[in-house]
Each structure stands twice: as C-alpha cells, then as structure tokens.
Amino acid sequence: MAALELDGVRKVYRSGDAEIVALDTTNLVIPSDEIVALVGPSGSGKTTLLSIAGGLLTPTEGSVTVANTEISSFSQKQLTAFRGQNIGFVFQAVNLVPFLNARENLMVVAEMNKLPKAAAKDRASTLLEELGLGQRTSNLPDQLSGGERQRVAIGRALMNEPKLVLFDEPTSALDTKLGAQVMELIRTEVKRRQTAAIIVTHDPRMTEYADRTITITDGVLSV
Numbered sequence: 001m002a003a004l005e006l007d008g009v010r011k012v013y014r015s016g017d018a019e020i021v022a023l024d025t026t027n028l029v030i031p032s033d034e035i036v037a038l039v040g041p042s043g044s045g046k047t048t049l050l051s052i053a054g055g056l057l058t059p060t061e062g063s064v065t066v067a068n069t070e071i072s073s074f075s076q077k078q079l080t081a082f083r084g085q086n087i088g089f090v091f092q093a094v095n096l097v098p099f100l101n102a103r104e105n106l107m108v109v110a111e112m113n114k115l116p117k118a119a120a121k122d123r124a125s126t127l128l129e130e131l132g133l134g135q136r137t138s139n140l141p142d143q144l145s146g147g148e149r150q151r152v153a154i155g156r157a158l159m160n161e162p163k164l165v166l167f168d169e170p171t172s173a174l175d176t177k178l179g180a181q182v183m184e185l186i187r188t189e190v191k192r193r194q195t196a197a198i199i200v201t202h203d204p205r206m207t208e209y210a211d212r213t214i215t216i217t218d219g220v221l222s223v
C-alpha cells in the first residue's frame with residue numbers, strides 16, 4: 001500500500017496577469033513505511049508539494065491519493081476530517097497553543113478525533129516519554145527550549161497515528177547539533193510506527209536520515 005500517490009499533479013498560482021507554475025506535472029509514489037527527504041532551494045515548490053500531499057491545498061490538475069483514498073475531489077469539510085485522522089504536520093514555526101502545557105498540546109489532537117480522554121492522556125504521556133520530555137509534560141511552551149518545543153510538535157503530529165507525516169523544514173530554527181538530534185528522533189519515531197514521512201529541508205546533511213532523497217528545482221522533481 002502506498003501512503004501517497006501523486007498522479008499528474010500540477011499547481012499554478014495566479015496573481016493578476018502572472019502565472020507561477022509552483023509545481024510542474026508530478027508523479028510520485030511513497031510506500032507506507034518510507035522516509036523521503038525533499039530538498040531544493042527557496043521558492044522551488046517544496047511547501048506547495050507538501051501542502052498538496054497533506055490536503056491543505058488543492059492541485060490545479062491531477063489526482064492525490066493518501067492511504068488509498070483519493071482526496072483531490074474532497075470538499076474542504078471532507079479534507080479537514082481526513083487530515084485529522086490520517087495526516088500529521090510539523091511546521092517550521094512551531095505553533096503550540098501557548099496556554100496549554102506540553103501534554104495538553106498533544107491531547108488537543110485526540111479531542112478533535114474524539115478519542116476518550118484517559119486514552120488520550122496515556123498516549124500523550126507515552127509519546128512525550130519517547131521524545132525525552134517525560135519531565136516536561138506539565139510545562140507551558142514558553143517554559144521549554146526551541147528544541148523541546150519542536151519535539152512537542154513532533155509528538156503532536158504523531159498523536160492521531162497518521163499514515164503520512166509531513167515535516168516542513170523542522171530543523172531550520174535549530175543549531176546543527178540540535179537539528180541532528182531532532183532528525184534522529186524523527187527517524188526513530190517514524191520507523192517505530194512504520195509510517196511514511198516527507199521531510200522538507202534545504203540542508204543536504206539532513207538527507208542521511210531519509211531512505212530516499214528527492215530534489216526539486218523550479219517545481220520539477222528529480223530522483
């Protein structure tokens with residue numbers, strides 16, 4: 001089973017008279033347990049591809065299949081529900097809820113998916129433990145370091161047991177050593193769950209944590 005299949009996917013942004021082909025016709029299959037690094041310069045279409053794969057953005061052309069479900073014709077409402085159950089996101093800017101502690105930030109996801117509270121608390125505690133944050137579960141985001149906040153965001157992305165986890169430059173705000181630690185953790189956690197992942201990075205050193213590296217230049221992939 002493929003976690004992601006892009007078939008003839010293309011994305012064109014229109015601003016006034018200008019057309020920007022952010023993603024040229026793309027075919028891509030990612031098996032259910034593969035970690036892919038997506039590398040390319042700024043403006044090459046990485047976030048566009050990730051957003052389409054995650055059902056945050058609709059392609060101009062082509063079909064998107066996630067976990068054997070074709071999502072390209074879904075309504076916004078269907079997409080929201082589908083994302084909540086099948087996809088995990090970790091963004092560059094960690095957007096934790098500031099007035100919730102680390103564990104509660106994870107439990108929000110379970111609540112949206114109507115998981116019973118006791119089970120959600122157990123799962124959140126286990127994840128935070130795995131991520132080396134067992135002593136930090138009751139800390140608010142501003143009581144955590146940048147690396148710790150990024151680890152909470154990784155835990156949050158894994159709360160719904162997603163089939164596909166999408167990381168957009170997860171280490172760009174961290175120094176090299178912390179970045180390597182976070183990548184190591186991502187690899188361990190993703191492999192433990194046999195989940196597929198796409199990790200966008202502009203740092204070629206990060207590709208050693210992936211099973212496969214795909215390069216993107218001006219919206220065109222090369223394997």
Ligand SMILES: Nc1ncnc2c1ncn2[C@@H]1O[C@H](COP(=O)(O)OP(=O)(O)O)[C@@H](O)[C@H]1O
Binds near residue numbers: 013014015022041043
């Ligand atoms: N909402 C938008 N409207 C118009 N152009 C956009 C929009 N989002 C991205 N672009 C353009 O599409 C191209 C790819 O952008 P993006 O996917 O964000 O690249 P990357 O993540 O690799 O930096 C860039 O030229 C960018 O300026």
Ligand SMILES: [Mg+2]
Binds near residue numbers: 047
């Ligand atoms: Mg980007």
